[in-house]
Amino acid sequence: MTVVCSWCRHEGLAGVFGEKAPFEDRRETHGICPSHRIQVRNGWSETGFARGNGIQGTTAQEVSGYVVRSAAHLLSGLRNLSRKAGL
Incomplete structure (x- = not known):
């Protein structure tokens, strides 16, 4: 590849x-x-x-915002994957 x-x-x-x-x-x-x-x-x-x-070097608020955005992105990806798989 x-x-x-x-x-x-x-x-x-x-x-x-x-x-x-x-x-x-x-x-x-x-x-x-x-x-x-x-x-x-x-x-x-x-x-x-x-x-x-x-x-x-980052605040707790910055970290929690990053974690929330990351989790939302992961859930969105899983939802799209399940739609493609027909689940």
């Missing part, structure tokens, strides 16, 4: 940065290239979600 960077694609770039098994499968799968990975990690550091810090 061809691995493409979702961030590069969003910027209008080709974004191809590797391959992974099964190599005979020519479909695309998405990941993040090394340069965008660095940008994302730097963004996490600025918002207090640095690696190993968890929620340090």
